[in-house]
Amino acid sequence: MAWVSDRNSLVNTYLQSIPYPMKPDFRKCMIWLHTYSGLILGWLLFAIFVTGTLSYFNHEISQWMKPEHDKKYHINNQVNHSITQLKLHAQGEQRWQILLPSERIPQWMLRWNTGQKRGSLILNGNGETTQKIRASRGGDFFRTFHYTLHIRQYGGRYIAGIAAMFMLIATFSGIFTHRRFFRDFFTLRKGKKGKFLIDIHALLGIVTIPFSLMICISGLMIYLTLYIPWSDQHFYADGENKLNSYTIPTLVKLDPNAQDIERIVDFSVIKDQIQRQWPGKHQIARVTIEQPQKINARIIVERVKDSTVSRQAQRLVFSASTGEALDNYPKYITPAQVRQVLWGIHEAKFADIPLRWMFFALGCAASALIATGLIIWLNKRLARVKQRHIGHFIVERLNIAAISGLLLAIIGYFVSNRAFPVILEARENAEVQVFFISWLMALCHAVVRPVTKAWYEQVALASVSCFGLFLLDIIQEPQRLINAILDNNMPYWGFSVMLLLVGSILYQTANWLHHRQVKADKV
C-alpha cells in the first residue's frame, strides 16, 4: 500500500502547487470550471459569436457590399425566361438550377452542372446577362468564418465545435456560480469598481441562457457526425456518406439513357398547381431541372423558408414534359428531421426582419457576455496581485486584440470593399486579406502600446473608420444612398445608418476610455 500513500501525497503536493486548485465544494468547483472554460477559448468564442451575429444579416451585408445588383426585376415569368437563358448558356448540362430573386436576396442566378463541372450566371433586372458586379464574399465571409475560422481544410470546424462545447460548459457552470440567482435578477450596481461589469455579465448571462444553449447545441448538432464519427464508421462501410444516403430522402434516380427530346412545359402550368398548394405571393425560392434534354426531365420546386423552422423547405416535384405532379420526396426520418430543425433554428432563415433583429440583439448580448467575462477575469486577478506576471500581460493584450481588434478588422473588411477598385483581380481574396492583416496589426499594436492607450486608440480608430466609411460611400457614388432612400432599399440605407450608430457608440466608448486614462495618469 506504500504506492497509494505516495500517490496521495503527490496529488496533494500538486493541488497545493497550482494557484487556484479545485475545491471539494460544488459551487467552488463550478466557479473554477466557469472561469477557466470561459477563459481558455474566450477570445475565439468572442470572434465566433460576433461573426455569427453578423451572419444573421449576411444577405443584407452582401447587398451593401455588392451595390451593383439590381433591386427591381421587370420580367414577369422569371422561370420561363431563365429556362430560355439556360438553353443558350447551359445546353447539354445534366442539371439546371434557377435561384429566383427575393427582397432579402436580390440575386437572380442561374447555375448548372454535369457531375463536378459547374457553371453559373447572374441576370440583371431585365433578365440580361450583362450585369457587372464587383467580386466580394460579402456577408458570406462572416458566415463561413463563424464555423470554419477560415481554416476549413485544417480542422477549423473541429476547433469551432470544441469552442461550442466549452461555451456549453461555461453556460451550465455559470448558472451555479450565482448564489443569489433571483434576488439579483434585475440588479446593476453602481459605484464600486468592477461591480457594474460583474452585474452586466451576470444579467446578460441569465438573459442569454436560452439563446446560448440553443446556439451551442444546434451548432454542435449540425456537424454531429464530424464530432462523433465513431458510430457511423462502425455501422456503415462508407461512414458518413452511407449514413447520409439512409437519412437524407432522395427521389428515384432518372434513367440516363432516356430518349433525347428537350420538351419543357410552360412554367405557368406548374405555377397554377403550386399556387393551390402554397398560397401567397413569392413562394418559390428555387427551381431545379434534372436532365433537361431528356424526355423524362423532372422539375423540383423549392419553397421559401419563412414558413418553416426546418432548414429543409417544402418541395414539389413535376414532370418537365407534361407539367403533372410526380411523387414527392419521402419524409425525413425523425432524427434527421430533428437535426434539420436545429440547423434551421441555428441559421434562422425563417426569421422575418423583427425576429432577425431580435436574434441579432441576443447575439450582441452573448458577445458582450464573453467580452465582459474576459475583462472581469483579468481585473479580479490584477486587483489581487502586487506584481504582474507574463500570464496577465498575455491575457490583457489578447483581450484588446480580440475585442477592439476584431471590430477594427471587420470595419477594415468593409472599408476595403469600397476602397479597392471594382475591377481588381482576385478582389474577394484581397478583402479577406485586409480583414486578417488589420486583426494582426491590432494585435501588434496592443502588444507595443500601454494598455489604456491601446484600448483607446483602437476604439477611436474603429469609430473614425465607421464615419469615414460612411463618407467614402457617399463621396464615391452619392446617388446610391439617395436611390436606396427613395426606393426604400432598407438593407442599403439600414447599413449606412448602422455605420453611423456603431461609430457613435464607439466614439462614446473612446471618450470614456480617454477620460479614464487621463484620470489614471493624474493619480
Add this chain to the structure above:
Amino acid sequence: MMLSILLSQLIATLCLSLSMDKHYKLAFNQPKSLRLTRLFTGIGWLMLLLSLIATMGTSYIGAIALVYWLGMLSINIVGVAFLYYVKIRPL
C-alpha cells in the same frame, strides 16, 4: 400586435421585479406589504401568460412564435435592469 405583446411583457417583468423587496425599496424608497407582493406577483405572472397566449395567437407558426416570445422577454429583462440602473444613477 407585437408592440402590445412587448408592452405586456414589460409590465410583467416590471411587476415581477417590484414583487422583490430589494427592487421595490429601490423604486419607492419604502418597504412593501405582503399584499403588494402578492399583487405584483399575480399581475406579473398573469401578464406574462397573456403575452404568451397573444404571441401564440399571431400568424407565426407555434415554434417561431415561441422564439419571438423568449427573445422579447430577454430584451425586456435587460430593459428593466437598465431602468433600475437609471433610477440609481440618473443619466
